[in-house]
Amino acid sequence: MELTATPATVDDAAGMAIAFAEAQASYQEGGIPIGAALVAYDGKLLGRGHNMRVQLGSAIHHGETSALFNSGRLLARAYKGSTMFTTLSPCDMCTGACLLYGIARVVIGENRAFLGGEAYLRQRGVEVVVLDDAACVELMERFIREKPELWNEDIGV
Amino acid sequence: MELTATPATVDDAAGMAIAFAEAQASYQEGGIPIGAALVAYDGKLLGRGHNMRVQLGSAIHHGETSALFNSGRLLARAYKGSTMFTTLSPCDMCTGACLLYGIARVVIGENRAFLGGEAYLRQRGVEVVVLDDAACVELMERFIREKPELWNEDIGV
Ligand SMILES: [Ca+2]
Ligand SMILES: [Ca+2]
Ligand SMILES: [Zn+2]
Numbered sequence: 001m002e003l004t005a006t007p008a009t010v011d012d013a014a015g016m017a018i019a020f021a022e023a024q025a026s027y028q029e030g031g032i033p034i035g036a037a038l039v040a041y042d043g044k045l046l047g048r049g050h051n052m053r054v055q056l057g058s059a060i061h062h063g064e065t066s067a068l069f070n071s072g073r074l075l076a077r078a079y080k081g082s083t084m085f086t087t088l089s090p091c092d093m094c095t096g097a098c099l100l101y102g103i104a105r106v107v108i109g110e111n112r113a114f115l116g117g118e119a120y121l122r123q124r125g126v127e128v129v130v131l132d133d134a135a136c137v138e139l140m141e142r143f144i145r146e147k148p149e150l151w152n153e154d155i156g157v
Numbered sequence: 158m159e160l161t162a163t164p165a166t167v168d169d170a171a172g173m174a175i176a177f178a179e180a181q182a183s184y185q186e187g188g189i190p191i192g193a194a195l196v197a198y199d200g201k202l203l204g205r206g207h208n209m210r211v212q213l214g215s216a217i218h219h220g221e222t223s224a225l226f227n228s229g230r231l232l233a234r235a236y237k238g239s240t241m242f243t244t245l246s247p248c249d250m251c252t253g254a255c256l257l258y259g260i261a262r263v264v265i266g267e268n269r270a271f272l273g274g275e276a277y278l279r280q281r282g283v284e285v286v287v288l289d290d291a292a293c294v295e296l297m298e299r300f301i302r303e304k305p306e307l308w309n310e311d312i313g314v
């Protein structure tokens with residue numbers, strides 16, 4: 001599912017652009033608009049994905065876990081120095097998924113709609129960057145206004 | 158995939174028996190032999206599953222997350238007072254998945270092969286029970302002896 005052309009080397013702006021394109025795609029599918037991209041230490045895109053609660057009826061396919069799923073089976077060294085881009089602050093599950101695979105950095109679009117495991121990630125040695133991106137904020141605000149019950153279901157409320 | 162008959166009400170012994178049957182099924186499929194079962198507050202089985210790294214090429218389908226996936230989309234109240242049975246101490250991702258959904262108890266077959274997020278679960282208010290079950294220990298020991306590289310891949314080592 002190539003929604004935007006993937007540059008040969010993904011920098012932080014490109015990484016968040018891919019995550020946001022995934023979030024938009026999910027919104028257009030009637031799903032939860034959260035997207036993610038996993039980028040290796042050398043800037044190579046390993047995988048991208050979005051929340052699939054609605055599309056797959058899945059409780060475990062969040063943006064970040066879908067990006068990990070779409071990255072396939074990898075050896076531990078492939079994750080070394082990698083960055084997870086996510087349009088929204090990671091929930092406890094996705095926080096734990098990043099810790100399991102030793103992801104080095106988590107770059108977050110925004111944490112206004114939801115504040116996840118940022119402090120725990122930092123405590124465990126992961127670099128966390130919050131962009132407070134206006135487009136990410138606006139998309140989540142629109143979605144939560146339109147489908148509050150679906151949003152609560154996804155975050156276990 | 159009904160591997161064992163599911164009693165109308167699943168107590169702790171029955172819950173771990175289902176999780177272990179899932180682990181054995183995965184072993185027989187050439188996969189990683191870790192299984193889980195999610196049981197509601199009233200003893201109703203919500204879902205069961207096993208690690209699917211080999212079978213699906215998936216980095217996110219561990220025993221516990223597969224049980225959550227197979228439980229489908231549920232409202233938050235369905236998880237209230239629930240118990241996750243797992244043959245092995247939960248990794249960071251599965252620890253976080255239990256926290257996301259507010260699972261009340263985690264019953265663990267063994268933690269000799271791997272010690273996961275037990276302390277963090279307790280810190281966050283989840284009841285943790287470790288059975289130190291000989292059959293769970295024996296199955297994981299056999300698997301790690303036979304396929305150490307596959308085991309390391311699954312735990313991100
Ligand atoms: Ca997500
Ligand atoms: Ca597992
Ligand atoms: Zn998540």
Ligand SMILES: [Zn+2]
Binds near residue numbers: 247
């Ligand atoms: Zn796990």
